[in-house]
Amino acid sequence: VGDPVHTKMISDMLLEEHGVYVQPINYPTVPKGTERLRFTPSPNHTDAMMDDLVRAMDRLWTHCNVARMPVAA
Secondary structure (H helix, E strand, O other): OOOHHHHHHHHHHHHHHHOOOOEEEOOOOOOOOOOEEEOOOOOOOOHHHHHHHHHHHHHHHHHOOOOOOOOOO
16 A cells, blocks of 8 residues: 555455455554555455455545556556
8 A cells, every 4th residue: 555544544444334354554564655454365255255355445446546556468
């Protein structure tokens, strides 16, 4: 994510709006500017759950105006 405010916001919104717990990882665990989300999938997570997560992340990335990496060719 690269921003502590957006990292926490996305983590909170995933839990509140989608029922998905994702751990925010901020400084001092990671260097400033490299804040991220920690996902811990398990065999109990279905393909449908993963698809829902991807859609939620897409919406939240747009909502929080988080920079996206270019798609590889």
